[in-house]
Amino acid sequence: MSGAGKTATRSGGHGRRIVALFRPHRARLGSVLGLILVSAGLGMVSPFLLREVLDVAIPEKDRALLAWLVGGMIAISIATGVLGVAQTWLSNLVGQRVMHDLRTQVYRHLQRLSLAFFTRTRTGEIQSRIANDIGGVQTVVTSTATSIVSNVTTVVASVVAMFLLDWRLALFSLGLTPFFVLLARRVGDQRKRITTVKQGAMADISSLVQESLSVSGILLGKTMGRGAELADRFEGESARLADLEVRSRMAGRWMMASIQTSFAVMPALVYLFAGLSPSAVSIGTVVAFTTLQTRLFWPLQGLLNVGVDIQTSTALFDRVFEYLDLPVEIHPGTQELHDVRGEVEFDDVWFSYGDEPTLRAIDLVVPAGTRTALVGETGSGKTTLGYLAARLYDPDRGAIRLDGARLQDLTLGSVADAVGVVSQETYLFHASVRENLRFAKPEATDLDIEEAARAAQIHETIAALPDGYDTIVGERGFRFSGGEKQRIAIARTILRNPPVLVLDEATSALDVQTERAVGAALERLAEGRTTIVIAHRLSTVRDADQIVVLDRGEIVERGTHDELLALGGRYAALVARDEGSAILA
Numbered sequence: 001m002s003g004a005g006k007t008a009t010r011s012g013g014h015g016r017r018i019v020a021l022f023r024p025h026r027a028r029l030g031s032v033l034g035l036i037l038v039s040a041g042l043g044m045v046s047p048f049l050l051r052e053v054l055d056v057a058i059p060e061k062d063r064a065l066l067a068w069l070v071g072g073m074i075a076i077s078i079a080t081g082v083l084g085v086a087q088t089w090l091s092n093l094v095g096q097r098v099m100h101d102l103r104t105q106v107y108r109h110l111q112r113l114s115l116a117f118f119t120r121t122r123t124g125e126i127q128s129r130i131a132n133d134i135g136g137v138q139t140v141v142t143s144t145a146t147s148i149v150s151n152v153t154t155v156v157a158s159v160v161a162m163f164l165l166d167w168r169l170a171l172f173s174l175g176l177t178p179f180f181v182l183l184a185r186r187v188g189d190q191r192k193r194i195t196t197v198k199q200g201a202m203a204d205i206s207s208l209v210q211e212s213l214s215v216s217g218i219l220l221g222k223t224m225g226r227g228a229e230l231a232d233r234f235e236g237e238s239a240r241l242a243d244l245e246v247r248s249r250m251a252g253r254w255m256m257a258s259i260q261t262s263f264a265v266m267p268a269l270v271y272l273f274a275g276l277s278p279s280a281v282s283i284g285t286v287v288a289f290t291t292l293q294t295r296l297f298w299p300l301q302g303l304l305n306v307g308v309d310i311q312t313s314t315a316l317f318d319r320v321f322e323y324l325d326l327p328v329e330i331h332p333g334t335q336e337l338h339d340v341r342g343e344v345e346f347d348d349v350w351f352s353y354g355d356e357p358t359l360r361a362i363d364l365v366v367p368a369g370t371r372t373a374l375v376g377e378t379g380s381g382k383t384t385l386g387y388l389a390a391r392l393y394d395p396d397r398g399a400i401r402l403d404g405a406r407l408q409d410l411t412l413g414s415v416a417d418a419v420g421v422v423s424q425e426t427y428l429f430h431a432s433v434r435e436n437l438r439f440a441k442p443e444a445t446d447l448d449i450e451e452a453a454r455a456a457q458i459h460e461t462i463a464a465l466p467d468g469y470d471t472i473v474g475e476r477g478f479r480f481s482g483g484e485k486q487r488i489a490i491a492r493t494i495l496r497n498p499p500v501l502v503l504d505e506a507t508s509a510l511d512v513q514t515e516r517a518v519g520a521a522l523e524r525l526a527e528g529r530t531t532i533v534i535a536h537r538l539s540t541v542r543d544a545d546q547i548v549v550l551d552r553g554e555i556v557e558r559g560t561h562d563e564l565l566a567l568g569g570r571y572a573a574l575v576a577r578d579e580g581s582a583i584l585a
């Protein structure tokens with residue numbers, strides 16, 4: 001998929017890709033086609049019936065023939081109506097399935113992308129591509145595919161019928177068509193350009209809403225007194241979108257108007273042409289001809305619009321395919337790991353987010369069942385190191401091994417089962433406490449969940465809530481205090497029961513009592529596991545089996561608390577500073 005993506009920036013390449021989306025629905029599309037052909041064929045018959053009525057049945061007062069002809073015209077109308085319903089149903093079905101496939105494909109693909117993509121992309125932008133862009137394609141796809149076929153058949157059938165009736169009149173009245181086609185192409189180009197900008201504007205709006213109307217955004221807006229400015233910014237974005245929308249709708253309005261006028265004028269010209277024509281044209285032919293001509297208007301206009309729509313929708317497809325073509329950076333391995341002991345080894349690991357390495361030449365062994373504490377200045381790369389252990393990123397150089405197996409060789413499931421992360425930032429879904437906990441382990445019983453909550457020292461708090469475990473945590477868990485949220489996150493990880501644990505401590509914001517509760521919960525969680533603690537409070541690392549000091553991405557010291565104190569280096573300095581601030585506080 002990504003191989004083809006490189007050449008597919010031109011719409012020609014995308015054309016094939018768009019067609020490929022319809023391939024699984026061939027059978028249904030075939031039936032739609034059949035229905036359309038049948039109704040177009042039927043539609044071609046009635047003008048001939050009309051001619052017979054006017055030229056034969058009425059002048060010759062042939063009642064029987066008249067009844068048959070009129071009966072035939074009625075039957076054709078009814079049949080066309082019924083076939084139309086069936087066709088609409090089938091084509092909507094196909095269109096919706098295609099969109100469903102596309103949406104699902106994009107979502108699945110995004111799920112496989114690495115954390116890096118999400119750290120650089122606005123959530124609102126992603127939402128907008130899934131909702132607005134695929135949604136925009138949806139209307140085009142549902143109507144376009146069938147619109148093309150049905151209109152082409154109607155146009156072809158009508159044109160054939162027109163030539164059969166009188167080829168000179170036909171040539172005369174179709175003379176303007178190439179001009180319309182040219183016009184439609186220009187409108188399409190214009191609309192495509194506007195659409196690209198418009199979808200960008202929609203993404204901007206949805207990002208702005210998503211960022212500023214979230215709990216954190218509102219909190220920031222209110223405390224910084226910027227609510228009014230944010231509303232102004234929204235107003236600006238919204239005005240821009242409204243303007244683009246008007247421009248996109250107006251592009252093509254002139255085309256429609258000119259086609260409409262020409263079609264309105266056409267019958268009059270046909271009468272003139274027929275009247276002046278040296279060879280006699282029957283009244284029946286002229287009426288049948290102008291009937292066909294008026295019938296040509298909608299399909300022809302439909303086709304020209306479809307042309308415009310297709311050009312427009314390539315702008316949308318470009319945006320959707322751009323996401324589908326994003327390379328998956330974390331490729332799953334195939335090796336399954338069972339009965340994990342939990343030895344973690346960093347072997348000459350280098351990693352960078354951008355140009356500058358964030359981690360350099362990390363050599364570190366965390367023996368199974370022991371506890372290693374990572375300390376260091378803020379920004380020294382502690383969280384990054386933890387993320388690498390959970391394979392949220394792959395190292396640029398070197399290898400990370402779990403029980404001797406390279407993380408890259410393991411299945412993603414094995415890594416996720418083996419390494420648990422309690423991150424600095426707690427995230428809860430907008431769902432009940434129970435559902436949030438069960439997310440870690442879908443098969444957990446209510447009893448398991450309660451036990452995990454007890455171990456995390458949060459059971460009492462949850463049980464005391466009016467709805468207990470069924471309390472909705474609210475957007476991102478803002479319903480709960482920082483310490484409560486953290487303990488829920490810890491309970492979640494206890495449920496998962498991973499042999500290796502990365503604890504990114506964020507206890508600095510907690511009061512002494514809560515810190516103690518969280519600390520106790522963490523103790524319970526760490527029992528018997530390989531633990532990598534990222535500690536901000538040095539008081540919590542004293543009894544670690546190994547303390548590693550990171551400085552600007554490099555390990556500068558390692559040893560036990562006592563060894564490092566005796567060394568009198570960086571760690572000793574950090575401890576002295578920490579104690580100093582503890583005394584001050």
Ligand SMILES: Nc1ncnc2c1ncn2[C@@H]1O[C@H](COP(=O)(O)OP(=O)(O)OP(=O)(O)O)[C@@H](O)[C@H]1O
Nearest residue numbers: 116119353354358377378379380381382383384385
């Ligand atoms: N997604 C990212 N993209 C680019 N740079 C990043 C990203 N995440 C972190 N960094 C940078 O990498 C460096 C290490 O970040 P990291 O989060 O690992 O620090 P840390 O040691 O955990 O700090 P703290 O103690 O404040 O939590 C920092 O300079 C940070 O700016």
Ligand SMILES: [Mg+2]
Nearest residue numbers: 382383424504
């Ligand atoms: Mg950190």
